[in-house]
Amino acid sequence: MSQLTHSDSWAELIKHFEEIKDLHMRDLFAQDKSRFEKYSLKLNDILYDFSKNRITDKTLKLLLQLAKDAGLSEWIEKYFAGDRINHTENRPVLHTALRIQENTPVYVDDIDIIPEIRTERERVKHLAEKIRTRKWLGVTNQAITDVVNIGIGGSHLGPLMVTEALRAHALHDLNIHFVSNIDENHINDTLEYLNPETTFFIIASKTFTTQDTMVNAETARQWYINKIGSSEKIERHFSAVTSNVKLATEFGIAEDNIFKMWDWVGGRYSLWSAIGLSIVIAIGSEHFDDLLAGAYEADLHFKNAPLEENIPVMMALLGIWYNNFFKAQSMAVLPYDQRLHRFPAYLQQADMESNGKYVDREGHDVDYTTGPVIFGEIGIAAQHAFFQLLHQGTKLVPADILAPVYSFRCIARHHRALMSNVFAQTEALMKGKTEDDVYKELKLEGLDDEGIKKLMPYKVFPGNRPTSTFLFDTLDPKTLGTIIALYEHKIFVQGIIWNINSFDQWGVELGKQLAKNILNELNDAEKINSHDSSTNGLINYYKQRRPKKQ
Ligand code: F6P
Numbered sequence: 001m002s003q004l005t006h007s008d009s010w011a012e013l014i015k016h017f018e019e020i021k022d023l024h025m026r027d028l029f030a031q032d033k034s035r036f037e038k039y040s041l042k043l044n045d046i047l048y049d050f051s052k053n054r055i056t057d058k059t060l061k062l063l064l065q066l067a068k069d070a071g072l073s074e075w076i077e078k079y080f081a082g083d084r085i086n087h088t089e090n091r092p093v094l095h096t097a098l099r100i101q102e103n104t105p106v107y108v109d110d111i112d113i114i115p116e117i118r119t120e121r122e123r124v125k126h127l128a129e130k131i132r133t134r135k136w137l138g139v140t141n142q143a144i145t146d147v148v149n150i151g152i153g154g155s156h157l158g159p160l161m162v163t164e165a166l167r168a169h170a171l172h173d174l175n176i177h178f179v180s181n182i183d184e185n186h187i188n189d190t191l192e193y194l195n196p197e198t199t200f201f202i203i204a205s206k207t208f209t210t211q212d213t214m215v216n217a218e219t220a221r222q223w224y225i226n227k228i229g230s231s232e233k234i235e236r237h238f239s240a241v242t243s244n245v246k247l248a249t250e251f252g253i254a255e256d257n258i259f260k261m262w263d264w265v266g267g268r269y270s271l272w273s274a275i276g277l278s279i280v281i282a283i284g285s286e287h288f289d290d291l292l293a294g295a296y297e298a299d300l301h302f303k304n305a306p307l308e309e310n311i312p313v314m315m316a317l318l319g320i321w322y323n324n325f326f327k328a329q330s331m332a333v334l335p336y337d338q339r340l341h342r343f344p345a346y347l348q349q350a351d352m353e354s355n356g357k358y359v360d361r362e363g364h365d366v367d368y369t370t371g372p373v374i375f376g377e378i379g380i381a382a383q384h385a386f387f388q389l390l391h392q393g394t395k396l397v398p399a400d401i402l403a404p405v406y407s408f409r410c411i412a413r414h415h416r417a418l419m420s421n422v423f424a425q426t427e428a429l430m431k432g433k434t435e436d437d438v439y440k441e442l443k444l445e446g447l448d449d450e451g452i453k454k455l456m457p458y459k460v461f462p463g464n465r466p467t468s469t470f471l472f473d474t475l476d477p478k479t480l481g482t483i484i485a486l487y488e489h490k491i492f493v494q495g496i497i498w499n500i501n502s503f504d505q506w507g508v509e510l511g512k513q514l515a516k517n518i519l520n521e522l523n524d525a526e527k528i529n530s531h532d533s534s535t536n537g538l539i540n541y542y543k544q545r546r547p548k549k550q
Pocket of ligand 1: 152153154155204205206207208209210213267268353505508
């Protein structure tokens with residue numbers, strides 16, 4: 001038995017779960033009029049309402065004890081101080097250093113990393129501003145009109161999510177494209193309408209060895225050479241963001257166009273580094289600074305707020321409550337702001353690559369469940385797609401809802417309708433609809449008792465489905481920075497309580513290794529028999545069916 005499941009606080013929570021599991025939030029709200037005041041927190045313009053959760057004061061007390069028993073406060077100190085908490089890779093975890101606003105030093109191997117962070121950021125801004133102000137000229141001395149970020153995972157999802165979220169701040173005559181899939185359709189479809197003379201590529205890869213990115217980068221280079229007729233002035237069209245300067249140089253990127261990242265920044269936490277180059281080009285350096293400042297506000301809050309008033313801590317504890325005690329397998333992320341449409345995909349990597357692990361920090365298998373399946377979609381779209389399951393399905397799916405109080409180019413008619421859905425859905429999920437309600441409704445519609453009896457089971461909503469709602473004023477860079485960082489810290493807290501290393505990702509390696517071997521096997525027409533019968537069968541079918549040139 002692990003220390004966690006062996007602890008008194010865990011045993012208390014199991015006991016408490018038995019007491020509380022059948023309580024209905026409808027009754028909890030009826031009994032306690034101050035639930036909203038008690039169970040909501042504020043950070044600047046962000047309101048976090050977690051009152052529509054299956055909790056009482058006692059639940060929170062016990063969950064907080066669990067966090068204390070895990071030594072959370074000490075871990076938070078280690079995290080910010082640059083201790084090597086990523087122990088399997090022997091690295092500190094310092095994405096937080098990228099957004100520090102003061103000149104407080106942060107040391108890695110006795111060297112203050114802040115000056116280097118600032119220097120690199122200035123280089124990024126310098127290039128971005130030159131492109132934005134049309135002073136960066138391509139091979140035929142024309143300004144850049146299109147920027148293509150080639151990357152995958154953390155070198156793609158963060159920049160893509162943020163540029164989409166902040167499009168209100170972007171230049172209209174500069175297009176930013178993102179290519180991640182090794183499927184040639186992605187890069188082909190992107191390059192089809194672009195002019196190589198006015199296109200600028202960012203090869204974003206921490207390692208500069210990721211197959212998908214390197215294959216796409218090579219195709220981009222070939223495209224440039226083929227279209228221009230030579231590699232003339234190619235350095236004006238290619239840049240790289242990487243911690244592997246050697247490989248980027250060997251690829252042919254000019255030294256001045258290589259932006260550094262460090263091994264103490266994890267890929268999925270890297271949008272704050274030079275990996276954010278595409279973001280800075282899109283929204284400008286001042287807005288990028290605001291994004292960093294917003295994240296820093298969340299860092300300060302996380303570091304300094306008492307655990308019971310700490311938003312990421314509450315988010316994490318609620319997740320643990322459902323995951324480990326209610327045995328919920330998943331969690332939905334439902335932004336109602338259209339511009340957050342890539343936020344669920346971004347969080348999938350951030351959360352699932354961090355906490356999808358079954359081995360604890362001591363190398364033992366855990367005897368409890370860890371990271372949930374994160375999924376999501378724009379809330380309005382999801383209402384017409386999978387909300388049926390949230391309301392009447394057999395699974396408990398806790399959901400986070402994110403919505404803006406107002407929008408940049410607000411059309412009141414739209415925005416009020418949007419928000420009416422936000423409030424209605426969280427209320428409906430919480431309250432449900434009783435037999436009594438259904439009876440009255442159907443009676444009013446003129447149904448007789450026989451008809452009502454037949455329809456009744458289908459019309460009842462059990463309710464008691466938990467949601468937590470973030471309401472923020474508007475989706476500006478600062479607020480977005482804060483929201484992202486709150487989720488990063490939530491992931492950290494859960495990792496600490498589950499006693500896992502949230503910052504490595506060994507689980508992505510096996511597939512990569514096998515793909516390398518299989519790639520060799522695909523190079524000829526030979527029949528393969530080195531795998532299991534399914535893999536052999538699939539490979540051989542593919543080989544037989546593919547057109548000659550492929
Ligand atoms: O395969 C997973 C992963 O290693 C992620 O952790 C990372 O964000 C992504 O690939 C891309 O890696 P890189 O930036 O090194 O190309």
